[in-house]
Amino acid sequence: MKKVLIKNARIVNEGTITEGDVFIENGVIAEIADSISAKSPDVNIIDAEGNYLLPGIIDDQVHFREPGLTHKDTIETGSMAAVAGGITSFIEMPNTLPNTTTIEKLDEKFEIARKTSYANYSFMFGGTNDNLQEILKVDPKTTAAIKLFLGSSTGNMLVDDQKVLEEIFTKSPLLIAVHCEDEATIKKNYEEQLEKYGEDIPIENHPKIRSEEACYLSSSRAVALAKKTGARLHVFHLSTAKELSLFDNKKALKDKKITAEVCIHHLWFNDQDYAKKGTFIKWNPAVKTKKDQEALLQALIDNRIDVVATDHAPHTREEKKNKYPNAPSGGPLVQHALPAMLQLYHQEKITLEKIVEKMCHNPAILFQIEKRGFIREGYKADLVLVDLNSPWAVQPNNILYKCGWSPFEGVTFKSRVTHTFVNGRLVYKNFKVLPFSPIAEQLTFDRK
Template identity: 40%
Template sequence: MNTELPADLLIQGATVMLPSGPTVTSVACRNGHIVAIGDEHFPAADTLDATGLHLLPGVVDSQVHFREPGMTHKETLEAGTRGAVLGGVTSIFEMPNTQPLTLSAEDIAAKQCIAAQQAWCNYAFYMGGSAANAEHLATLETLPGCSGVKVFMGSSFGDLLADDDAVLRRILQNGRRRVAVHAEDEARLRSRRHLAEEAGHVTAHPVWRDVDSALLATKRVVTLALEVSRPLHVLHVSTAEEMAFLQHHKALVSVEVLPQHLTLCAPECYERMGTLAQMNPPIREKRHQDALWKAIEVGVVDVVGSDHAPHTREEKKKAYPDSPSGMTGTQTLLPLMLDHVNARRLSLTRLVDLVCSGPARLFGMVGKGRIAVGYDADLTLVDMQARQAMDDRKLASKCGWSAYDGMVLQGWPVATVINGRIVMRDGEVLGRPAGQALQFLP
């Protein structure tokens, strides 16, 4: 790097979350990259005084459903990524259960075209893994801007549902990148749906989609992955029993948890929020939440993602169990987790690993995940002392609601820097959408 040229942006005085630990220092950015750390007099076109604040590597939300194409009444790539940057998120991985499903090179190219014009943050898209494209996945997973392969063992439809072991084995045998999996046993869910129908109330959601629905699927897919030596990423793990099993398979399997499961508990959330609290896998009882926090503490958990999956209020008002599962999350991911840091449930250093370094490391993101010279200038500036109530009126999501309206949280993002440019400051987005497709190691 030529350090004689002036920087585009110099951030001064922040406690910077460096690989070596938190340090009060300065960070200079030029042409989208970090060019100097520690020189507070580095010449720069723009200087940001961040005294008293913490500077994190850019936050990555590695599981979002932005619904475009096909369901833009719920969400769009523009609104979803605007919510991301308002929440301090600099990169997202978007899921394949859109309409049409993301199963081909043409499908992912169509999403890339939309994102290139409308995305506020950096982006990548999952390729759906199915019987229809299993033999082509080794090529499809290496397409530009593809974050990898996503498999739905349950809770999906059409060609995207892969609930048969023979199909799962074909998917896992084709390719080498880490495969992300929604692990619920579809056959068990179908056989138990009558429990939800007979109850007629969302409090039955974790009864219908019980522990074994998750555990059976997780054990099946891990066993298959071990047979073919394919790295696996188990999404939104929600049970104590899964964590007890997964801790013995960390050499090949990575683990995600969600803020929803770390923050909300059954049955209270269902009694208070009704179907707005409905998601898959479900919010469960406190013993499971305690087990998730323990798994974070001892290192079983690798990533925290949002599983942002919006539906309109009208859709959510359908009678249970015909009401759709899913809730917003990308804009609230970081504030919720910062509040947990302030409550001493985890350290800020651990959080950085879960939402910044961890996703970059697991998925081979080029230039992301750490504050170091030569890395991309994707940065998230947070005020750990700021206290304010979550306000649904400030959500960018088209659905306009969250599970946390009115909840007072301590710790908020105050600026989002993407490719060396400030795109959010003090709750306002700046400029125009200019996100870029993420790159991954081959």
């Protein structure tokens, strides 16, 4: 499928919605116009029938669990679910086993992705208390960012040496992405709960353990350190209203040195949902109050928050069923992230243009990804067609995650992804991932 003509689409791009056609040739958007005619018989014509054409989603935070935890997910299975959800590019995290904290381990991941990924890919390089020399070897043009865990989570990569932290912030050749939760606060809260409840800690107390204060203490320190050192800082998965005071909306994204993101689960769930969902909505940072949930959405709209991501982090159903102390944090989200955001659109909480800005344009700008994230002539043809009025229910028989479950089970979404194109190739159509073809590409970055 070297030539594709998408006709009669409502194109959502760069703050506007326009009706038109898009012609793709050799994996690149060759022409965008009101009306385009097929110039040769070898053009595959797809009638969008008035459905909406979006740039492919760029998810800057996924955990595909390969290597070392492949009973939960792999780059192949995770990326397959991703393209079903309109995600055409992903950036994967370093807390696999072994951790991605050496150039050798990073190269091994790239090799796996080259052979198995359905979506375009890059990886973050993990920082630790003792691998600064490896960090300095990372190529800024081929690796997305440095990832630091300032609070322990799945896989123990906690960086807690303040001298080392300052050195990384000062010398890192890349943007630094951080998971912010204060370890001392979490440990104190957990010990109090353990003393009171033993192993029967109620899941409703998760946001008391991984508390607002734990998040704010860590985020505020990271922001202060970035300001002191001049580091380019991106704070992952904000979960509290209090943290929002650390970020501003007075500059264009390209001019910001400190940015932030929110994840799907913190926009969709709040602490009232623990009673029904239990440990299946146990995440780090924790899902918190309805007030926090509403404040995060407002900050997304007013541009204090720059990016929407998934933090896709699957575990098996059996693992998640454990009692609170032993139930791992995280859940699968890539297949359902875009439908969930479109549901918020139907609820008149966010516009289509803003969804595209936060899930497509801004990740491309923030990470300086070359020729992706926009519907522009000359850009890679990573595209998603969505039908905004085609309801479907999330059920076990249509869940593509290797772990076999979703926190959205039982939810009926009003919108669905009908087609996903990666580098001009149709990879997903109407609830079916098409046979694998090695057309995904390693992301490259427009950096000096």
